[in-house]
Amino acid sequence: MKERTRFAPSPTGMLHIGGLRTALYAFYLARQTGGSFVLRIEDTDQARSVEGGIENIVKTLHRVGADPDEGFSYVDGELIERGDLGPYQQSKRLDLYRKYALKLVDDGNAHYCFCSRERLDEIRKAQQKAKQQPKYDRHCCDLEKEDIEQKLASDTPYVIRMKVPEGKSKIQDMIRGEVVIDHSEVDDQVILKSDGFPTYHLAVVVDDHFMEITTVIRGEEWLPSTPKHLILFNMLGWDAPKFAHVPLLLNPDKSKLSKRQGDVAAESYLDRGYVPEAIVNFVSTLGYNPTADREIYEPDEFIDLFNLSKVKKSGAVVNFEKLDWMNKQYMMEMDTDELKNRLKPFLNGDEGDVDRIIEVEKSRQNTLVDLASSIAPFKKLQDYDAHILIWKKSDGETAVDMLKEAREYIDGLDRLDDIVLLEASMKQWIKEQGIQTGDILWPLRVALSGSERSPSPFEYIYVIGKTEALYRIDNAINKLKGGS
């Protein structure tokens, strides 16, 4: 069956990584069945919408390779809206929601409510005080027709509320199985607000119906309000889609992953130099394991392998150390050209040739940002203290001698473009001289890199070339002489 799935974020200006995960799952399911992945914008809360919020979300989806087939998408560097069942933005569908809200009123399934917020607050407080479930008291449920018409005529502010019938809802959840909720737990929700906008509950039902959504994938936090949606589908005489409530992403303290406890915007990981493949892999495998025999997948593999029934029921604590590891795995697998391409946005552009730096640094860095910042010590010698030139098992005098020997040897080399050959022949020479490798390689490496921790001296020579290498060695010798 061709699945039509959707991702329906609020345009709040960022894509939460939990949102990215549900979007990805919806994307996989649609692609796998040859269906359609729809991106709809839920901007029924005027206070929450942010300028440029749509573009930001859609762009992030594009960057991770999950472009929607329908609704909003980012194509050729531009934000576009496409598809036959739009508009795909709720603020542009207000007439439609009003129409069905009024139909519900006509059918006796909803009613006008003129209660003030103050009154609502009061009864809520009273109910809480009495340890009762805060619920609407149906004050406006049975107003006389004339009364209603008179209030409407005099422009009294109103909302429309659904009238929840007695009974219970059975949710057939694709991840959790059957969940039963008694309607005594379900409040008479407002479905049309006094500003003329629908609430989520009405809008989601109307849109999922007219956009022909077959499976709704959303966060577990929606499970308790699913009966409201089922009831509305039923009242309107429409078939409800299938539901899949995915487990929550958690902070280390097991609370719902929040902004407060770390960076949760997907794009910020992109901006911090994590490659899209790693982010997709990391987020997709939180609460879901395609094959259980490996950790790393290519993004396309998820389309084939994805299976909703294999998604776990319990929440997952997000462990960013594992993301670091994963990102390094992907980086190490990339060839130099690929990596150079990915690195571009993180460079100033005046670094010059960085191919050989990438070669020697890629297994040492976790992110593209780290890799970019590893370039500097090759391009320009960083200042350092003379005493770090001395190997722990050696002394300053030896260091000077060894640097001089090394200088002479390097000066005599004519092939510096083969790292394997370079290392092998120099080690052979060291052995022939009867020198302790540490005595010579430690000071040489520090002289070349300016750091106690760095790639090997061979790698440095390979990258910076003979002239620069000789200069750095001379510099080190001077430091040692001047310092001691």
Add this chain to the structure above:
RNA sequence: GGUCCCAUCGUCUAACGGCUAGGACAUCAGGUUCUCAUCCUGGAAAUCGGGGUUCGAUUCCCCGUGGGAUCACCA
């Protein structure tokens, strides 16, 4: 608090009702090595508790316990 959801190493996860409960991250100890990283070897580390059902429960059922979500004119 009501309702609902959930429960395997610190974390992410495997295990038709049947191996010594497997893998990964992190961690620890070694090896390779001039250092770091990579790589290799090894260690420690889990089925929340109690009852059932069964020849046999991580797995099925019940009760506890613990955690979470949710109870708006927010989504």
